Amino acid sequence: MKNDLISRDLRHIWHPCSQMKDYEQFPPLEVVGAEGSHLILKDGRKIIDAVSSWWCKSLGHGHPRLREALIKQASKFEHVISANTSNETLVELSEKLSGLCPPLSKVFYGGDGSTAVEIALKLALHAQGAKGQAQRTKFISLENGYHGESGLALAVSDLGIYREPYASVLPEPVILRGLPYVSSSEDPLWKDCSSAWPVIEAQLKPYAETGAALIVEPVLQGAGGMRVYSPDLLRRLRAWTREHGVYLIADEILTGFWRTGEILAMRHAVVAPDLLCLSKALTGGWLPFSAVLIDQSIHDLFYSDYGKGRDFLHSNTYSGNALGAAVALEALSIYSEPGFAGTVSQLSQNMSKAWKQVMASTGVLENPRFLGGVVAADLRLPETLRDQRVGFQVYQEAASRGALLRNLGNTLYWLPPLNSPPEVIGALAEITSESIKAVQKRLNF
Ligand SMILES: Cc1ncc(COP(=O)(O)O)c(C=O)c1O
Structure with a gap:
Protein backbone atom coordinates (compact mmCIF):
# COMPACT_ATOMS: atom_id res chain seq x y z
CA MET A 1 0.00 0.00 0.00
CA PRO A 64 2.34 40.03 7.83
CA ARG A 65 -0.08 42.50 9.43
CA LEU A 66 -2.84 39.90 9.61
CA ARG A 67 -0.44 37.35 11.04
CA GLU A 68 0.64 39.80 13.71
CA ALA A 69 -2.98 40.61 14.62
CA LEU A 70 -3.72 36.90 14.97
CA ILE A 71 -0.71 36.23 17.17
CA LYS A 72 -1.41 39.26 19.34
CA GLN A 73 -4.99 38.18 19.96
CA ALA A 74 -4.00 34.54 20.52
CA SER A 75 -1.61 35.63 23.24
CA LYS A 76 -4.54 37.29 25.08
CA PHE A 77 -7.36 34.79 24.47
CA GLU A 78 -8.53 32.91 21.41
CA HIS A 79 -12.25 32.41 21.87
CA VAL A 80 -14.96 33.08 24.41
CA ILE A 81 -18.71 32.60 24.21
CA SER A 82 -20.11 35.82 22.77
CA ALA A 83 -23.52 35.62 24.48
CA ASN A 84 -23.28 37.49 27.80
CA THR A 85 -19.65 38.57 27.30
CA SER A 86 -17.92 41.45 25.59
CA ASN A 87 -14.37 42.32 24.64
CA GLU A 88 -12.43 45.23 23.20
CA THR A 89 -11.61 43.55 19.87
CA LEU A 90 -15.19 42.66 19.05
CA VAL A 91 -16.55 46.05 20.08
CA GLU A 92 -13.96 47.88 18.00
CA LEU A 93 -14.70 45.68 14.97
CA SER A 94 -18.45 46.21 15.40
CA GLU A 95 -17.97 49.98 15.56
CA LYS A 96 -16.05 49.84 12.27
CA LEU A 97 -18.54 47.50 10.58
CA SER A 98 -21.50 49.61 11.63
CA GLY A 99 -19.99 52.51 9.67
CA LEU A 100 -19.53 50.49 6.49
CA CYS A 101 -23.04 50.64 5.09
CA PRO A 102 -25.13 53.33 6.79
CA PRO A 103 -27.75 53.08 8.17
CA LEU A 104 -27.04 49.40 9.01
CA SER A 105 -25.85 49.89 12.57
CA LYS A 106 -26.25 46.49 14.22
CA VAL A 107 -23.95 43.50 13.68
CA PHE A 108 -24.73 39.80 14.23
CA TYR A 109 -21.79 37.40 13.88
CA GLY A 110 -21.74 33.95 12.32
CA GLY A 111 -19.13 31.36 11.46
CA ASP A 112 -18.94 31.24 7.67
CA GLY A 113 -20.69 32.69 4.65
CA SER A 114 -23.58 30.23 4.55
CA THR A 115 -24.27 30.88 8.22
CA ALA A 116 -24.48 34.63 7.57
CA VAL A 117 -27.03 33.99 4.82
CA GLU A 118 -29.07 31.75 7.15
CA ILE A 119 -29.02 34.48 9.79
CA ALA A 120 -30.19 37.14 7.33
CA LEU A 121 -33.01 34.99 5.89
CA LYS A 122 -34.19 33.89 9.34
CA LEU A 123 -34.11 37.44 10.64
CA ALA A 124 -36.12 38.71 7.67
CA LEU A 125 -38.81 36.04 8.06
CA HIS A 126 -38.97 36.43 11.83
CA ALA A 127 -39.11 40.24 11.55
CA GLN A 128 -42.03 40.04 9.14
CA GLY A 129 -43.89 37.93 11.71
CA ALA A 130 -42.98 40.40 14.45
CA LYS A 131 -44.48 43.18 12.31
CA GLY A 132 -47.75 41.28 12.05
CA GLN A 133 -46.95 40.21 8.48
CA ALA A 134 -46.94 36.45 9.06
CA GLN A 135 -48.29 35.86 5.54
CA ARG A 136 -44.95 37.08 4.19
CA THR A 137 -43.16 33.76 3.84
CA LYS A 138 -41.78 33.88 0.30
CA PHE A 139 -38.10 34.34 -0.40
CA ILE A 140 -37.27 35.91 -3.73
CA SER A 141 -33.89 35.54 -5.43
CA LEU A 142 -32.18 36.03 -8.77
CA GLU A 143 -31.51 33.63 -11.62
CA ASN A 144 -27.96 32.22 -11.49
CA GLY A 145 -27.71 33.30 -7.85
CA TYR A 146 -25.66 31.39 -5.29
CA HIS A 147 -25.77 31.89 -1.54
CA GLY A 148 -24.10 28.89 0.08
CA GLU A 149 -24.58 25.25 0.95
CA SER A 150 -26.72 25.13 4.10
CA GLY A 151 -30.49 24.57 3.88
CA LEU A 152 -31.99 28.01 3.38
CA ALA A 153 -28.93 29.36 1.58
CA LEU A 154 -29.13 26.51 -0.91
CA ALA A 155 -32.90 26.92 -1.17
CA VAL A 156 -32.58 30.49 -2.49
CA SER A 157 -29.75 29.54 -4.88
CA ASP A 158 -30.50 28.93 -8.55
CA LEU A 159 -27.77 26.45 -9.42
CA GLY A 160 -29.15 23.04 -10.20
CA ILE A 161 -25.90 21.15 -9.76
CA TYR A 162 -25.73 22.17 -6.11
CA ARG A 163 -29.43 22.37 -5.30
CA GLU A 164 -31.12 19.60 -7.30
CA PRO A 165 -30.34 16.52 -5.14
CA TYR A 166 -31.96 18.20 -2.14
CA ALA A 167 -34.75 20.08 -3.91
CA SER A 168 -37.45 17.83 -2.46
CA VAL A 169 -36.87 19.20 1.06
CA LEU A 170 -35.99 22.82 0.26
CA PRO A 171 -38.49 25.68 0.25
CA GLU A 172 -39.13 26.88 -3.28
CA PRO A 173 -38.07 30.51 -3.83
CA VAL A 174 -39.42 32.90 -6.45
CA ILE A 175 -36.62 33.31 -8.98
CA LEU A 176 -36.47 36.49 -11.03
CA ARG A 177 -35.35 35.91 -14.63
CA GLY A 178 -34.34 38.20 -17.48
CA LEU A 179 -31.57 40.04 -15.62
CA PRO A 180 -29.84 42.93 -17.43
CA TYR A 181 -26.42 41.28 -17.73
CA VAL A 182 -23.55 43.44 -18.96
CA SER A 183 -19.97 42.95 -20.07
CA SER A 184 -18.59 45.85 -18.04
CA SER A 185 -19.53 49.24 -16.62
CA GLU A 186 -19.13 50.63 -20.17
CA ASP A 187 -22.34 48.91 -21.25
CA PRO A 188 -25.25 51.44 -21.51
CA LEU A 189 -27.39 49.04 -19.44
CA TRP A 190 -25.04 49.64 -16.52
CA LYS A 191 -26.54 53.06 -15.88
CA ASP A 192 -30.06 52.46 -17.12
CA CYS A 193 -31.77 49.09 -17.29
CA SER A 194 -35.28 50.45 -17.80
CA SER A 195 -35.66 48.17 -20.85
CA ALA A 196 -35.31 45.06 -18.64
CA TRP A 197 -37.34 46.31 -15.68
CA PRO A 198 -40.96 45.70 -16.81
CA VAL A 199 -40.34 41.95 -17.20
CA ILE A 200 -38.78 41.75 -13.74
CA GLU A 201 -41.39 43.95 -12.10
CA ALA A 202 -44.12 41.73 -13.54
CA GLN A 203 -42.51 38.70 -11.86
CA LEU A 204 -42.37 40.53 -8.54
CA LYS A 205 -45.92 41.83 -8.60
CA PRO A 206 -47.69 38.62 -7.43
CA TYR A 207 -45.50 38.61 -4.31
CA ALA A 208 -46.07 42.18 -3.16
CA GLU A 209 -48.13 40.90 -0.19
CA THR A 210 -46.37 37.58 0.48
CA GLY A 211 -42.70 38.39 -0.12
CA ALA A 212 -40.59 38.21 3.05
CA ALA A 213 -37.21 39.09 1.57
CA LEU A 214 -35.38 39.43 -1.71
CA ILE A 215 -31.78 38.23 -1.63
CA VAL A 216 -29.18 39.26 -4.20
CA GLU A 217 -25.47 39.01 -4.89
CA PRO A 218 -25.06 42.69 -5.80
CA VAL A 219 -23.73 43.32 -9.34
CA LEU A 220 -21.50 40.22 -9.53
CA GLN A 221 -22.83 36.67 -9.37
CA GLY A 222 -19.91 34.36 -8.59
CA ALA A 223 -20.72 30.66 -8.60
CA GLY A 224 -23.43 31.22 -11.22
CA GLY A 225 -20.70 31.98 -13.76
CA MET A 226 -19.04 35.30 -12.83
CA ARG A 227 -21.91 37.23 -14.36
CA VAL A 228 -22.14 40.99 -14.05
CA TYR A 229 -25.47 42.83 -14.05
CA SER A 230 -26.54 46.44 -14.01
CA PRO A 231 -26.50 48.23 -10.64
CA ASP A 232 -29.52 50.13 -11.90
CA LEU A 233 -31.44 46.91 -11.27
CA LEU A 234 -30.42 47.11 -7.61
CA ARG A 235 -31.79 50.64 -7.38
CA ARG A 236 -35.09 49.48 -8.85
CA LEU A 237 -35.23 46.40 -6.60
CA ARG A 238 -34.50 48.61 -3.61
CA ALA A 239 -37.33 50.96 -4.50
CA TRP A 240 -39.76 48.09 -5.13
CA THR A 241 -38.91 46.20 -1.92
CA ARG A 242 -39.19 49.37 0.15
CA GLU A 243 -42.52 50.27 -1.38
CA HIS A 244 -43.97 46.80 -0.72
CA GLY A 245 -42.47 46.02 2.70
CA VAL A 246 -40.16 43.24 1.46
CA TYR A 247 -36.70 43.15 3.03
CA LEU A 248 -33.67 43.43 0.75
CA ILE A 249 -30.70 41.25 1.66
CA ALA A 250 -27.34 41.94 0.00
CA ASP A 251 -25.10 38.88 0.02
CA GLU A 252 -21.67 40.55 -0.25
CA ILE A 253 -19.78 37.44 0.80
CA LEU A 254 -17.93 37.40 -2.51
CA THR A 255 -18.24 41.06 -3.50
CA GLY A 256 -17.41 42.73 -0.18
CA PHE A 257 -14.14 44.62 0.34
CA TRP A 258 -13.28 45.96 -3.09
CA ARG A 259 -13.69 42.88 -5.28
CA THR A 260 -15.94 44.80 -7.68
CA GLY A 261 -13.94 48.03 -7.50
CA GLU A 262 -16.00 49.58 -4.67
CA ILE A 263 -15.58 48.70 -1.01
CA LEU A 264 -19.09 47.20 -1.20
CA ALA A 265 -20.82 46.29 -4.45
CA MET A 266 -23.99 48.03 -3.23
CA ARG A 267 -22.05 51.28 -3.60
CA HIS A 268 -22.34 50.95 -7.39
CA ALA A 269 -26.05 51.49 -6.91
CA VAL A 270 -25.74 54.01 -4.09
CA VAL A 271 -28.46 52.31 -2.09
CA ALA A 272 -28.39 50.33 1.15
CA PRO A 273 -30.14 47.00 1.78
CA ASP A 274 -31.88 46.08 5.06
CA LEU A 275 -29.43 43.28 5.79
CA LEU A 276 -25.93 42.73 4.41
CA CYS A 277 -23.83 39.55 4.67
CA LEU A 278 -20.04 39.62 4.87
CA SER A 279 -17.43 36.85 5.11
CA LYS A 280 -14.46 35.62 3.00
CA ALA A 281 -12.33 38.80 2.57
CA LEU A 282 -13.59 40.11 5.91
CA THR A 283 -10.65 38.32 7.57
CA GLY A 284 -8.53 38.32 4.40
CA GLY A 285 -9.45 34.63 4.26
CA TRP A 286 -7.61 33.80 7.49
CA LEU A 287 -10.47 32.36 9.53
CA PRO A 288 -14.05 31.17 9.15
CA PHE A 289 -15.84 34.30 10.28
CA SER A 290 -18.90 36.19 9.08
CA ALA A 291 -21.07 39.15 9.97
CA VAL A 292 -24.55 40.35 9.10
CA LEU A 293 -25.09 44.11 9.15
CA ILE A 294 -28.65 44.90 10.16
CA ASP A 295 -30.92 47.91 10.00
CA GLN A 296 -31.71 49.27 13.45
CA SER A 297 -35.46 49.01 12.77
CA ILE A 298 -35.16 45.22 12.40
CA HIS A 299 -33.23 44.99 15.65
CA ASP A 300 -35.89 47.09 17.39
CA LEU A 301 -38.67 44.70 16.36
CA PHE A 302 -36.97 42.06 18.50
CA TYR A 303 -36.35 44.30 21.51
CA SER A 304 -38.92 43.01 23.98
CA ASP A 305 -39.45 40.99 27.13
CA TYR A 306 -38.13 37.45 26.94
CA GLY A 307 -40.50 34.74 25.72
CA LYS A 308 -42.82 36.95 23.70
CA GLY A 309 -41.75 35.49 20.36
CA ARG A 310 -39.36 38.37 19.81
CA ASP A 311 -36.15 36.58 20.81
CA PHE A 312 -33.70 35.86 17.99
CA LEU A 313 -32.20 32.72 19.49
CA HIS A 314 -29.87 31.89 16.62
CA SER A 315 -26.57 30.67 18.07
CA ASN A 316 -23.37 29.54 16.42
CA THR A 317 -20.60 28.35 18.72
CA TYR A 318 -17.97 30.51 17.05
CA SER A 319 -20.10 33.63 16.68
CA GLY A 320 -17.79 36.60 17.24
CA ASN A 321 -14.68 34.42 17.55
CA ALA A 322 -11.89 36.57 18.95
CA LEU A 323 -9.18 35.44 16.52
CA GLY A 324 -11.43 36.13 13.54
CA ALA A 325 -12.44 39.49 14.98
CA ALA A 326 -8.83 40.57 15.54
CA VAL A 327 -7.79 39.65 12.01
CA ALA A 328 -10.92 41.26 10.53
CA LEU A 329 -10.16 44.47 12.39
CA GLU A 330 -6.69 44.63 10.86
CA ALA A 331 -8.00 43.66 7.41
CA LEU A 332 -10.56 46.49 7.62
CA SER A 333 -7.81 48.90 8.46
CA ILE A 334 -5.93 47.83 5.30
CA TYR A 335 -9.08 48.06 3.14
CA SER A 336 -9.73 51.59 4.38
CA GLU A 337 -6.25 52.95 3.62
CA PRO A 338 -6.46 55.80 1.09
C1 LIG B 1 -22.15 34.95 -2.72
C2 LIG B 1 -21.85 33.83 -1.75
N1 LIG B 1 -22.65 33.64 -0.70
C3 LIG B 1 -22.41 32.68 0.21
C4 LIG B 1 -21.33 31.83 0.08
C5 LIG B 1 -21.11 30.76 1.11
O1 LIG B 1 -20.00 31.03 1.89
P1 LIG B 1 -19.29 29.84 2.69
O2 LIG B 1 -18.67 28.95 1.66
O3 LIG B 1 -18.27 30.52 3.55
O4 LIG B 1 -20.34 29.15 3.48
C6 LIG B 1 -20.48 31.98 -1.01
C7 LIG B 1 -19.34 31.08 -1.20
O5 LIG B 1 -18.71 31.01 -2.22
C8 LIG B 1 -20.74 33.01 -1.96
O6 LIG B 1 -19.97 33.20 -3.02
Missing part, protein backbone atom coordinates in the same frame (compact mmCIF):
# COMPACT_ATOMS: atom_id res chain seq x y z
CA LYS A 2 1.42 3.37 -1.05
CA ASN A 3 2.06 5.68 1.84
CA ASP A 4 2.95 8.99 0.23
CA LEU A 5 0.92 11.98 1.38
CA ILE A 6 -1.52 11.95 -1.54
CA SER A 7 -2.31 8.23 -1.07
CA ARG A 8 -2.93 8.87 2.63
CA ASP A 9 -5.07 11.89 1.72
CA LEU A 10 -7.25 9.98 -0.72
CA ARG A 11 -7.66 7.11 1.71
CA HIS A 12 -9.47 9.40 4.16
CA ILE A 13 -10.32 12.88 2.91
CA TRP A 14 -13.55 13.56 1.03
CA HIS A 15 -12.64 16.84 -0.69
CA PRO A 16 -15.26 19.60 -0.98
CA CYS A 17 -17.09 20.34 -4.21
CA SER A 18 -15.34 17.46 -5.97
CA GLN A 19 -16.11 14.21 -7.71
CA MET A 20 -13.59 12.07 -5.83
CA LYS A 21 -13.01 9.82 -8.87
CA ASP A 22 -11.50 12.83 -10.68
CA TYR A 23 -8.57 12.67 -8.26
CA GLU A 24 -7.45 9.42 -9.93
CA GLN A 25 -6.33 11.40 -12.98
CA PHE A 26 -5.80 14.78 -11.26
CA PRO A 27 -4.47 14.23 -7.73
CA PRO A 28 -4.57 17.01 -5.12
CA LEU A 29 -1.63 19.43 -5.28
CA GLU A 30 0.59 19.01 -2.23
CA VAL A 31 0.91 22.45 -0.63
CA VAL A 32 3.76 23.15 1.77
CA GLY A 33 3.43 26.93 1.95
CA ALA A 34 1.57 29.95 0.60
CA GLU A 35 2.90 33.45 0.05
CA GLY A 36 1.27 36.50 -1.53
CA SER A 37 -0.44 35.40 -4.75
CA HIS A 38 1.22 31.97 -4.77
CA LEU A 39 0.89 28.47 -3.36
CA ILE A 40 4.18 26.66 -2.79
CA LEU A 41 4.11 22.98 -3.68
CA LYS A 42 6.08 20.03 -2.33
CA ASP A 43 7.87 19.62 -5.67
CA GLY A 44 9.25 23.16 -5.30
CA ARG A 45 6.90 24.85 -7.77
CA LYS A 46 5.17 28.14 -6.95
CA ILE A 47 1.76 28.31 -8.55
CA ILE A 48 -0.51 31.33 -8.85
CA ASP A 49 -3.67 31.22 -6.75
CA ALA A 50 -5.86 32.71 -9.49
CA VAL A 51 -9.05 32.18 -7.46
CA SER A 52 -7.80 33.58 -4.14
CA SER A 53 -8.50 30.18 -2.56
CA TRP A 54 -12.26 30.26 -3.13
CA TRP A 55 -12.36 34.04 -3.35
CA CYS A 56 -11.29 34.86 0.19
CA LYS A 57 -7.56 35.68 0.05
CA SER A 58 -8.07 39.26 -1.07
CA LEU A 59 -4.88 40.39 0.65
CA GLY A 60 -2.87 37.37 -0.48
CA HIS A 61 -1.43 34.57 1.59
CA GLY A 62 0.54 35.20 4.76
CA HIS A 63 -0.05 38.95 5.02
CA GLY A 339 -4.29 53.98 -1.46
CA PHE A 340 -6.28 50.75 -1.49
CA ALA A 341 -8.83 51.86 -4.10
CA GLY A 342 -5.93 52.79 -6.37
CA THR A 343 -4.34 49.35 -5.89
CA VAL A 344 -7.58 47.69 -7.01
CA SER A 345 -8.02 50.05 -9.92
CA GLN A 346 -4.46 49.32 -11.12
CA LEU A 347 -5.06 45.58 -10.79
CA SER A 348 -8.30 45.95 -12.69
CA GLN A 349 -6.54 47.69 -15.58
CA ASN A 350 -3.73 45.12 -15.65
CA MET A 351 -6.21 42.26 -15.63
CA SER A 352 -8.44 43.72 -18.34
CA LYS A 353 -5.50 44.29 -20.66
CA ALA A 354 -4.06 40.83 -20.05
CA TRP A 355 -7.46 39.13 -20.41
CA LYS A 356 -8.02 40.82 -23.78
CA GLN A 357 -4.64 39.48 -24.88
CA VAL A 358 -5.62 35.96 -23.82
CA MET A 359 -8.88 36.29 -25.74
CA ALA A 360 -7.11 37.57 -28.85
CA SER A 361 -4.36 34.96 -28.79
CA THR A 362 -6.67 31.97 -28.33
CA GLY A 363 -9.77 33.12 -30.25
CA VAL A 364 -12.09 30.73 -28.40
CA LEU A 365 -13.35 32.89 -25.52
CA GLU A 366 -16.65 34.70 -25.78
CA ASN A 367 -18.92 36.87 -23.65
CA PRO A 368 -16.13 38.62 -21.72
CA ARG A 369 -16.82 40.24 -18.33
CA PHE A 370 -14.68 42.85 -16.59
CA LEU A 371 -15.34 44.30 -13.15
CA GLY A 372 -12.89 45.40 -10.44
CA GLY A 373 -10.67 42.46 -9.51
CA VAL A 374 -12.50 39.92 -11.69
CA VAL A 375 -12.34 39.00 -15.37
CA ALA A 376 -14.25 36.14 -16.98
CA ALA A 377 -15.29 34.68 -20.32
CA ASP A 378 -16.81 31.46 -21.64
CA LEU A 379 -15.14 28.89 -23.88
CA ARG A 380 -16.80 28.83 -27.29
CA LEU A 381 -17.13 25.14 -28.11
CA PRO A 382 -18.58 23.14 -30.98
CA GLU A 383 -21.69 21.09 -30.11
CA THR A 384 -19.66 17.85 -30.09
CA LEU A 385 -17.42 19.10 -27.28
CA ARG A 386 -20.05 20.59 -24.99
CA ASP A 387 -20.12 17.48 -22.75
CA GLN A 388 -16.39 16.87 -22.81
CA ARG A 389 -15.46 18.87 -19.69
CA VAL A 390 -13.16 21.03 -21.78
CA GLY A 391 -12.88 23.59 -18.98
CA PHE A 392 -11.67 20.88 -16.63
CA GLN A 393 -8.94 20.00 -19.13
CA VAL A 394 -7.86 23.66 -19.29
CA TYR A 395 -7.77 23.70 -15.48
CA GLN A 396 -5.45 20.68 -15.40
CA GLU A 397 -3.18 22.14 -18.07
CA ALA A 398 -2.96 25.41 -16.12
CA ALA A 399 -2.13 23.61 -12.88
CA SER A 400 0.75 21.82 -14.58
CA ARG A 401 1.97 25.15 -16.02
CA GLY A 402 1.80 27.10 -12.75
CA ALA A 403 -1.69 28.49 -12.02
CA LEU A 404 -4.67 27.30 -10.01
CA LEU A 405 -7.58 28.43 -12.21
CA ARG A 406 -10.36 26.16 -10.93
CA ASN A 407 -12.75 27.49 -13.53
CA LEU A 408 -16.54 27.18 -13.28
CA GLY A 409 -17.16 24.52 -15.93
CA ASN A 410 -16.45 26.17 -19.26
CA THR A 411 -16.34 29.64 -17.74
CA LEU A 412 -12.76 30.76 -17.25
CA TYR A 413 -11.99 33.58 -14.86
CA TRP A 414 -9.34 35.22 -12.71
CA LEU A 415 -10.08 36.45 -9.22
CA PRO A 416 -6.59 36.80 -7.72
CA PRO A 417 -5.57 38.56 -4.50
CA LEU A 418 -6.28 42.28 -4.94
CA ASN A 419 -2.65 43.16 -4.25
CA SER A 420 -1.26 40.86 -6.98
CA PRO A 421 1.61 42.62 -8.76
CA PRO A 422 1.59 43.14 -12.57
CA GLU A 423 4.13 40.38 -13.17
CA VAL A 424 1.77 37.82 -11.59
CA ILE A 425 -1.02 38.92 -13.95
CA GLY A 426 1.42 38.73 -16.88
CA ALA A 427 2.42 35.18 -15.92
CA LEU A 428 -1.23 34.24 -15.42
CA ALA A 429 -2.05 35.48 -18.93
CA GLU A 430 0.74 33.43 -20.44
CA ILE A 431 -0.26 30.28 -18.55
CA THR A 432 -3.96 30.71 -19.37
CA SER A 433 -3.26 31.21 -23.08
CA GLU A 434 -0.88 28.26 -23.29
CA SER A 435 -3.29 26.01 -21.40
CA ILE A 436 -6.21 26.86 -23.66
CA LYS A 437 -4.05 26.36 -26.75
CA ALA A 438 -2.86 22.95 -25.51
CA VAL A 439 -6.47 21.78 -25.10
CA GLN A 440 -7.50 23.34 -28.44
CA LYS A 441 -4.73 21.39 -30.13
CA ARG A 442 -5.65 18.13 -28.39
CA LEU A 443 -9.38 18.41 -29.12
CA ASN A 444 -9.02 20.23 -32.42
CA PHE A 445 -11.45 23.10 -31.98
